[in-house]
Amino acid sequence: MNDQAALRRGTVQRTTAETDISVSIDLDGSGTADVSTGLPFFDHMLDQIGRHGGFDLTVSATGDLHVDGHHTVEDVGIAVGEAFREAVGDKAGVRRFASGLYPLDEALIEVALDLSGRPYVVVDLPFGEVLALGSPPFNPEMAEHFLVSFATSASITLHVTKRGGTNTHHIIEATFKGLARTLRDAVRVEGVGVPSTKGTL
Secondary structure, three states: OOHHHHHOEEEEEEEOOOEEEEEEEEOOOOOOEEEEOOOHHHHHHHHHHHHHHOOEEEEEEEEOOOOOOHHHHHHHHHHHHHHHHHHHOOOOOEOOEEEEEEEEOOEEEEEEEEOOOOOEEEEEOOOOOOOOEOOOOEOOHHHHHHHHHHHHHHOOEEEEEEEEOOOHHHHHHHHHHHHHHHHHHHOOEOOOOOOOOOOOO
């Protein structure tokens, strides 16, 4: 195991014609997040990943917000997923699976994931009236797009299901907090070998 893997850190720089993004993550951090994407509500959600995941997470992103937030949210999801995949390394000793139910007032979200190395995403997060959040506005539909982009780039299996809820803010925030907690549980080191009959993940 090299020093980078032992430290469980990942760093990604992603630049396209639409966005310029820098991400770093330390899976064994103190839950400190430093996030700036130009979308305050999205920043607040990414902060949940660091804080409730126990990760040190830094995200700096500039994008074509004059078009809308789609490219920024998508590319941040890709970059955070790639950094997470780098940080988790060969997954030796990790718990691998995690799941739970996460409430926020009337909202209740179920999250289950597997650090499988096989990206597969199922998201069932229906909203009533879709209301943009924050200024510049974050389109709630982009929450699912972030989850898909993140999980695909991180090479994990992810299922997210809304069990209840009417407040859009609560539904999305419970989702991000639930993702953070399940990631925290899944990357917990509790053994030495890779938790797979294949010997690799």
